[in-house]
Each structure stands twice: as C-alpha cells, then as structure tokens.
Amino acid sequence: MNTGGLILVIGSLLSAAAAFIWLATKLKSGPPSPGGKPASPTSQIFEQAAKEDVDHIFNNEFREELRNRGRLHFEKVIGENAMFLQQDLRQTTSQLNDYMRAEITRTLQVEFKKYEQSITDAKALALDSIEKTVVTIEQQRKFLETQMLTQSEAQKARLIARFEVEMAGIVNHYILRAIGNQIDLSDQLEFILSELEANKVAILEDIKRGT
Amino acid sequence: MVLKPNLVLPSAVVSVGDLNRLSRELSSLNDFFLSAAARKAGAAPPPRVTRILNSLATETNKYNLLDAKQRQNLAQELKTIQAIAPVMHISFASEPSPQAIERILVWLRTNIHPYALLQVGLQPTIAAGCVLRTTNQVFDMSLRSYLDRQKDYLVALVKGAVGD
Numbered sequence: 001m002n003t004g005g006l007i008l009v010i011g012s013l014l015s016a017a018a019a020f021i022w023l024a025t026k027l028k029s030g031p032p033s034p035g036g037k038p039a040s041p042t043s044q045i046f047e048q049a050a051k052e053d054v055d056h057i058f059n060n061e062f063r064e065e066l067r068n069r070g071r072l073h074f075e076k077v078i079g080e081n082a083m084f085l086q087q088d089l090r091q092t093t094s095q096l097n098d099y100m101r102a103e104i105t106r107t108l109q110v111e112f113k114k115y116e117q118s119i120t121d122a123k124a125l126a127l128d129s130i131e132k133t134v135v136t137i138e139q140q141r142k143f144l145e146t147q148m149l150t151q152s153e154a155q156k157a158r159l160i161a162r163f164e165v166e167m168a169g170i171v172n173h174y175i176l177r178a179i180g181n182q183i184d185l186s187d188q189l190e191f192i193l194s195e196l197e198a199n200k201v202a203i204l205e206d207i208k209r210g211t
Numbered sequence: 212m213v214l215k216p217n218l219v220l221p222s223a224v225v226s227v228g229d230l231n232r233l234s235r236e237l238s239s240l241n242d243f244f245l246s247a248a249a250r251k252a253g254a255a256p257p258p259r260v261t262r263i264l265n266s267l268a269t270e271t272n273k274y275n276l277l278d279a280k281q282r283q284n285l286a287q288e289l290k291t292i293q294a295i296a297p298v299m300h301i302s303f304a305s306e307p308s309p310q311a312i313e314r315i316l317v318w319l320r321t322n323i324h325p326y327a328l329l330q331v332g333l334q335p336t337i338a339a340g341c342v343l344r345t346t347n348q349v350f351d352m353s354l355r356s357y358l359d360r361q362k363d364y365l366v367a368l369v370k371g372a373v374g375d
Contacts, residue, residue, distance in 0.1 A: 171358050196322075204322075
C-alpha cells in the first residue's frame with residue numbers, strides 16, 4: 001500500500017469518526033423532556049440507521065483489516081528503526097574500529113618511538129662501548145707489540161751473545177761431528193808443538209814450582 | 212838430599228809405568244845372576260832383555276848389564292829419576308801414534324825437563340790438539356781453545372756471512 005492509499009484510509013476513518021461524534025453530540029443536546037412529547041419515529045429510524053452504519057463500518061473484518069495494517073505499519077516502523085539502528089550500530093562499530101585503530105596506531109607509534117629511542121640509545125651506548133673497547137684493545141696491542149718487540153730484541157741479543165760466547169764450542173762441535181777422529185795426530189803435531197812452544201814458559205814455571 | 216842422576220832417558224821411556232817395568236826387569240836380571248852364581252853348574256845364558264832396557268842401558272847410557280855394580284847403579288839412577296821426574300798428563304782426541312808421542316816427549320825433555328814423563332789419555336771432545344795437565348795447571352792446547360781465541364774472527368766471519 002502506498003502513501004496515497006494510506007492517507008485515503010485515514011481520511012475516511014477521520015470523517016467517519018467526525019460524523020459519529022457530531023451525531024452523538026446532536027443526540028445529547030436535544031433529548032426528549034420527561035414532560036414533553038416523545039421523539040419522532042423518523043429520528044429514531046435515523047438513529048437506528050446511523051448505528052447500523054457505524055456497526056457496518058466498524059465491523060470485525062474492518063477492525064481486523066485495521067489491525068493488520070497497523071501491525072504491518074508497526075513492523076515496517078520496527079524494521080526501519082532496526083535498519084537505522086543497524087546502520088547506526090555499524091557506523092558506531094566502524095567509528096569505534098577507526099577510533100580503536102587510531103588509538104592503537106597512536107599508542108603503537110608512541111611505543112615504537114620509545115622503542116626506537118631505546119634502540120638508538122642502546123646502539124649509541126654499544127657503539128661508544130665498542131669504540132672504547134677498540135681504543136683499549138689498540139692500546140693493549142701497541143703495548144704488547146712494543147713489549148714483544150723488546151723481548152724479541154732482548155732474546156735475539158741474548159742468543160747472539162750466547163752464540164758468540166759459545167762460538168768456539170759450536171764450531172768445535174761441528175768439526176767433531178763432521179770429521180770425528182779422522183784427523184791424524186801426525187798432522188796435528190806441528191800445531192801441538194807450536195802450542196807447547198807458546199806455553200813453554202808457563203809449563204817451566206809450573207814444573208819448577210811442582211818440583 | 213836428592214842426587215842428580217846422570218842417566219839419559221831414551222824416548223822409548225815415556226811413563227812412570229815404563230820406569231817401573233825397567234826397575235822390575237833390572238831386579239829380575241839381578242835375581243837371575245844371583246841364582247846363576249849360586250848354582251855354579253855351568254854358564255847359563257842370560258835372559259833376553261827388553262828393547263826398552265837395552266835402549267836405556269846399552270845404547271843410550273853405555274851400561275853393561277852383565278856387571279852387577281853397573282846394574283845396581285842403573286837401578287839407583289832409575290829410583291832417583293822416579294823421585295824427581297815431573298809427570299805430565301797429556302790427552303788427545305784419538306789414540307796417538309808412538310812417533311807422535313816420541314816427538315812431543317823429545318820436545319818436553321829438551322825444553323822443559325830432561326826426565327819429563329807422560330801419562331797419555333783420551334779426550335774425544337777436544338776434536339784436535341791436546342790438553343796438557345801439569346802438577347798445578349792445565350794447558351788447553353786443543354782446537355776448541357784455539358777457536359775460542361779466534362772468536363772475534365769467527366764472529367766477524369759469521370756476521371759477514373749473515374750480512375751477505
């Protein structure tokens with residue numbers, strides 16, 4: 001049913017109600033006095049006809065029809081409201097979601113900024129610590145290098161000094177290992193005699209003291 | 212008082228042991244002649260003397276070993292030499308030949324003492340040369356000692372070789 005039909009029905013209902021009210025008012029304003037003459041039959045017939053018309057108009061079917069229309073209208077209104085409510089609810093939910101998303105995003109951004117700041121601080125701290133460690137290690141390395149160089153030089157000097165001190169023994173050992181006892185004593189006699197000649201005075205002195 | 216002997220020691224007499232052996236041999240010879248005189252059973256041939264005793268008595272000092280007095284003199288001279296002879300210990304890297312010992316002994320008896328005696332030993336670590344030990348001193352005449360004296364030269368040689 002469209003709006004025009006609905007307006008027509010409501011208009012007919014209102015006109016019937018107005019007619020009923022007018023008739024009731026008319027009947028009430030002019031009742032037969034107890035001492036007056038009784039109502040005419042014509043008016044009684046009209047009254048009877050009006051009553052029948054009213055009964056005829058507001059019969060059970062019409063009332064059922066009205067209830068159905070009212071129910072339908074009520075359902076329509078309920079449905080529209082439910083739709084509006086659903087739309088509002090959806091909108092509210094959407095807004096709530098947006099709000100929550102924005103809040104969460106903001107909170108996360110704040111937290112991320114804090115976290116990023118913490119990471120940056122930690123990174124700076126770690127870099128600083130690493131730089132200090134590198135400087136310390138470099139100092140240690142230089143110190144150790146110097147120390148090792150010094151020790152190496154000292155060790156080298158010691159080895160060279162010992163080698164020089166033991167030079168005769170080393171060469172002698174090498175000769176001994178190389179030729180063993182293969183030098184004939186006859187070949188050494190001139191050397192031995194020259195050595196004896198060189199030590200002659202000392203030997204004589206010792207022999208004289210001994211005897 | 213120690214008598215000065217007139218004996219000339221041959222180069223064959225090297226050590227105190229040689230002197231002891233000569234003394235024992237002379238003693239044995241005396242015993243032989245005493246027993247031969249006691250037996251009176253004909254002339255027994257005298258025992259052969261060793262080369263070293265022959266060299267000492269007959270060849271070098273012209274002693275007659277058949278004469279008892281001369282044998283006695285010789286024994287006395289040997290005792291005197293044993294008492295006064297300086298004994299030196301000489302070590303070589305290897306066993307020396309008798310000729311080498313003889314040359315060294317001749318030099319010692321010519322230049323140090325006419326009755327110098329040697330005790331020969333071995334010391335393989337000296338490689339070459341010898342080590343002479345007298346009563347109070349040790350004379351290291353080995354190659355090691357010689358190289359030790361030449362240490363500066365050796366060091367210079369090594370430095371030159373390393374520098375190259």
